[in-house]
Amino acid sequence: MNKILKKEHFSPNVLHFEVEAPQIAKTRKAGHFVLVKVGEKGERIPLTIASSDPVKGSISLVVQRVGVSSAKLCALNEGDYITDLVGPLGKATHIEKYGTVVCAGGGVGVAPLLPIVEAMKKAENRVITVLAARSKELVILEEQMRANSDEVIIMTDDGSYGKQGLVTAGIEEVLLREKVDLCVTVGPAVMMKFVALLTKKYDIPTMASLNTIMVDGTGMCGACRITVGGKIKFVCVDGPEFDAHEVDFDEMQMRLSSYKELEIKAMQQYTETTAI
Amino acid sequence: MNPDTNTKRNEPWREELRKATKNKERTDIPRVHMRELPADYRNKNNEEVNSGLTKEDALKEAKRCLDCPSPSCTNGCPVGIDIPQFVKNIERGEILEAAKIVKQTSALPAVCSRVCPQEKQCEAECIYAQKMGKEAVAIGYLERFAADYERDSGQMAVPECAPSNGIKVAVVGSGPAGLSFASDMAKRGYKVTVFEALHEIGGVLKYGIPEFRLPNSIVDVEIEILKKLGVEIITNCIVGKTITFEELQAQEYKALFVGSGAGLPRFMHIPGENLVGVMSSNEYLTRINLMGASRDGDTPVLSGKNVAIIGGGNTAMDAVRTAKRLGAERAMIVYRRSEAEMPARVEEIKHAKEEGVEFMPLHNPIEYIADEKGRVKQMRLQKMTLGEPDASGRRSPVEIPGAIDTIDVDTVIVSIGVSPNPLVPSSIRNLDVSKWGTITVNDGMQSSIPAIFAGGDIVRGGATVILAMGDGRRAAAAMDEYLQKLC
Numbered sequence A: 001m002n003k004i005l006k007k008e009h010f011s012p013n014v015l016h017f018e019v020e021a022p023q024i025a026k027t028r029k030a031g032h033f034v035l036v037k038v039g040e041k042g043e044r045i046p047l048t049i050a051s052s053d054p055v056k057g058s059i060s061l062v063v064q065r066v067g068v069s070s071a072k073l074c075a076l077n078e079g080d081y082i083t084d085l086v087g088p089l090g091k092a093t094h095i096e097k098y099g100t101v102v103c104a105g106g107g108v109g110v111a112p113l114l115p116i117v118e119a120m121k122k123a124e125n126r127v128i129t130v131l132a133a134r135s136k137e138l139v140i141l142e143e144q145m146r147a148n149s150d151e152v153i154i155m156t157d158d159g160s161y162g163k164q165g166l167v168t169a170g171i172e173e174v175l176l177r178e179k180v181d182l183c184v185t186v187g188p189a190v191m192m193k194f195v196a197l198l199t200k201k202y203d204i205p206t207m208a209s210l211n212t213i214m215v216d217g218t219g220m221c222g223a224c225r226i227t228v229g230g231k232i233k234f235v236c237v238d239g240p241e242f243d244a245h246e247v248d249f250d251e252m253q254m255r256l257s258s259y260k261e262l263e264i265k266a267m268q269q270y271t272e273t274t275a276i
Numbered sequence B: 001m002n003p004d005t006n007t008k009r010n011e012p013w014r015e016e017l018r019k020a021t022k023n024k025e026r027t028d029i030p031r032v033h034m035r036e037l038p039a040d041y042r043n044k045n046n047e048e049v050n051s052g053l054t055k056e057d058a059l060k061e062a063k064r065c066l067d068c069p070s071p072s073c074t075n076g077c078p079v080g081i082d083i084p085q086f087v088k089n090i091e092r093g094e095i096l097e098a099a100k101i102v103k104q105t106s107a108l109p110a111v112c113s114r115v116c117p118q119e120k121q122c123e124a125e126c127i128y129a130q131k132m133g134k135e136a137v138a139i140g141y142l143e144r145f146a147a148d149y150e151r152d153s154g155q156m157a158v159p160e161c162a163p164s165n166g167i168k169v170a171v172v173g174s175g176p177a178g179l180s181f182a183s184d185m186a187k188r189g190y191k192v193t194v195f196e197a198l199h200e201i202g203g204v205l206k207y208g209i210p211e212f213r214l215p216n217s218i219v220d221v222e223i224e225i226l227k228k229l230g231v232e233i234i235t236n237c238i239v240g241k242t243i244t245f246e247e248l249q250a251q252e253y254k255a256l257f258v259g260s261g262a263g264l265p266r267f268m269h270i271p272g273e274n275l276v277g278v279m280s281s282n283e284y285l286t287r288i289n290l291m292g293a294s295r296d297g298d299t300p301v302l303s304g305k306n307v308a309i310i311g312g313g314n315t316a317m318d319a320v321r322t323a324k325r326l327g328a329e330r331a332m333i334v335y336r337r338s339e340a341e342m343p344a345r346v347e348e349i350k351h352a353k354e355e356g357v358e359f360m361p362l363h364n365p366i367e368y369i370a371d372e373k374g375r376v377k378q379m380r381l382q383k384m385t386l387g388e389p390d391a392s393g394r395r396s397p398v399e400i401p402g403a404i405d406t407i408d409v410d411t412v413i414v415s416i417g418v419s420p421n422p423l424v425p426s427s428i429r430n431l432d433v434s435k436w437g438t439i440t441v442n443d444g445m446q447s448s449i450p451a452i453f454a455g456g457d458i459v460r461g462g463a464t465v466i467l468a469m470g471d472g473r474r475a476a477a478a479m480d481e482y483l484q485k486l487c
């Protein structure tokens, strides 16, 4: 049981939680994630550790409400307890001074991108963040990204905010204009696929942080498996970060859709019975 | 043989009991049948299939045992339970006494009696099977009877503990190895803390073996006793991640027992194995048994109409019978050798067949084919025949050139074994591991680092509950000796 010390809205569907977890706060590194389960019968969902305070013994999480399990977490308040929380999991991000780093995020990838942006900035990189969303209302964490980036480029599909176009257009603009040493991308599999294709063309090393489906998070089940460079990898223990040019994103997208119908049905049921 | 056993055999009551019934009369009694739920009822729910023996049946079965002067059955039990001693106590109606005897050697009798492959262990060595060409004494059933009887009597004895010696020891993992180790160390007066990575206690007993074979309540009773012994259990804590070995040392833990199991699922690396609907048995069973998928849990599980399980071990049988219970029209076992080579317990194979599971021995998958959404819709199977015996002593499967079948499937569960989870070994510097990734230990289960002991599947690869438990006990004895010299 982990107590929620602070809850704050970044936007209607993106929340920031500070959670008591003294042991994890001590050992975690940037890029690590936790698995969170709300309720005895809850699902175990992975969430990146956004930051930690070892003195206070707390970690913070940035959660986007997308389905039932993230909604259940978002429904908790300060003083409530998260039933189960385990971590830190995964391999830590390799953070160093690369030079100029482009961080590209979209959809469910924006929240987990934030700690990477912060860490890259702290390591004295020039950080250019590209955020993509379908329309203005769906742009999240802009303020937090601006606070940690040298530049933020916003792309919307419908042009209702920032520039019109896909995330790749925003990245290409930077690539054409200046020397980039590393690209980091987190988001839906299709998005990462096209980012990888683009940066491959320009020969820019690219790291993708993969958000596959997980169950245990310790290498026991294989639910999170994907193909990287022709080999099976488990995202929870071998990742979550991989060389984007080696990842089979089509397969990842297909695997992410495994439970789509069940998830949509569950969310409908949940919203019918719960006032969000 | 254990000299203790002999002296007990000479106790007056046992001599009398032996004389009371002639051997001929004993051997004429047919082996008892386990009461079980009807197949077409049980394959739709999660109730325990085996209902246990009645007291009458148990007493009758106990009578079959000849109380042999040098009982070969005990040699077949990996932990050397004094089988005739407990069986004869059942015969004379002292069931609680029988339970006590079993518990002197086994920390989890209610569990082992349900899941031990008796036909390969204790019962295989029984004189009935060895010399008389008859069915062995039903040692497993009798052991279960004694354990259940004790539990139901509400008189479950909490074992006595030595006075606390104040020495702290840590355990990684709450599977049978970790639990039995913890129990023995607590009894010796140590302050034991068990760290478990998952949110549930029990290891494979909880997340792997289904309720219909081993109810969680049975495991929970054992865990309660452990807590009464003063063992502290911390869930959601991964040793090597949440807390390191060095930190444990800094917190004054004087030694560590690693019972982290063999949790890493193996795949076959054939085309289509990452399709939607193809998963490891660990994933399938964890979703259902640990997370409550298909019942009251938020976690979903894919389980279709045509479900194929690849493999022939206990895990495969558990998965296939689970698929049947979740409504599969065809639940199939696809196994590359013949049925005789299947490693599963004989009873599980029998139960699976009764429940309507189809067996496809001598078939090996070579490819999975997807529908337009990426979900598996068919599998290609290479037909096999049996060749010469291989290293395992079993006849090896050989392909029949050109003999390939294609069948419709919408869910495939790969259950071809597990490897040791590298998480703990890789987080401890200078810990010796074998080329298979198992932790290397000496006879006392001590690793290359003197303060670290290990046992169960992390040492043996995928093995059995009773072996894991035996390792835990052996490690406890050896660690006690090590710490007594040290402290």
Ligand SMILES: Cc1cc2nc3c(=O)[nH]c(=O)nc-3n(C[C@H](O)[C@H](O)[C@H](O)COP(=O)(O)OP(=O)(O)OC[C@H]3O[C@@H](n4cnc5c(N)ncnc54)[C@H](O)[C@@H]3O)c2cc1C
Pocket (backbone or CB within 6 Å): A033, A043, A045, A046, A047, A048, A049, A062, A063, A064, A065, A066, A067, A068, A069, A070, A071, A108, A111, A112, A187, A188, A189, A210, A211, A212, A213, A214, A240, A256, A257, A260, A263, A264, A267
């Ligand atoms: C290593 C890792 C770190 C993560 N870090 C964060 C984080 O810091 N903050 C955060 O908000 N989320 C993060 N995620 C994603 C988060 O785990 C999922 O959003 C969450 O599991 C969704 O659960 P749910 O039951 O609410 O939604 P579901 O019911 O599972 O899904 C609802 C809808 O969202 C889509 N969806 C769900 N998960 C994903 C996904 N991973 N990728 C693409 N689409 C998806 C589904 O297709 C479905 O349509 C991370 C994932 C991983 C693997």
Ligand SMILES: Cc1cc2nc3c(=O)[nH]c(=O)nc-3n(C[C@H](O)[C@H](O)[C@H](O)COP(=O)(O)OP(=O)(O)OC[C@H]3O[C@@H](n4cnc5c(N)ncnc54)[C@H](O)[C@@H]3O)c2cc1C
Pocket (backbone or CB within 6 Å): B115, B116, B117, B172, B173, B174, B175, B176, B177, B178, B195, B196, B197, B198, B202, B203, B204, B205, B208, B209, B237, B238, B239, B240, B259, B260, B261, B262, B263, B285, B314, B315, B316, B318, B345, B421, B423, B424, B455, B456, B457, B458, B462, B463, B464, B465, B466, B468
């Ligand atoms: C489905 C299935 C059916 C089976 N059926 C039978 C049967 O009928 N009969 C039989 O004898 N055997 C059976 N087995 C095998 C038997 O269950 C195992 O051999 C036995 O459980 C091994 O015990 P263990 O204590 O070594 O490990 P496990 O039971 O695997 O327990 C290990 C525990 O350690 C935890 N852990 C791992 N790493 C860490 C870490 N770093 N920090 C903290 N905790 C950690 C794990 O979460 C787990 O709970 C079956 C196995 C499966 C999967």
Ligand code: SF4
Pocket (backbone or CB within 6 Å): B076, B077, B078, B079, B080, B081, B083, B106, B112, B113, B116, B118, B121, B122, B123, B139, B140, B143, B466
């Ligand atoms: S523990 Fe297993 S092998 Fe030993 S007597 Fe009991 S059932 Fe037989």
Ligand code: SF4
Pocket (backbone or CB within 6 Å): B064, B065, B066, B067, B068, B071, B072, B073, B074, B083, B084, B125, B126, B127, B128, B137, B139
């Ligand atoms: S070998 Fe069989 S008959 Fe003899 S003591 Fe053991 S169980 Fe009884």
Ligand code: FES
Pocket (backbone or CB within 6 Å): A213, A214, A215, A216, A217, A218, A219, A220, A221, A222, A223, A224, A225, A234, A235, A236, A237
């Ligand atoms: S989540 Fe189970 S192996 Fe990665």
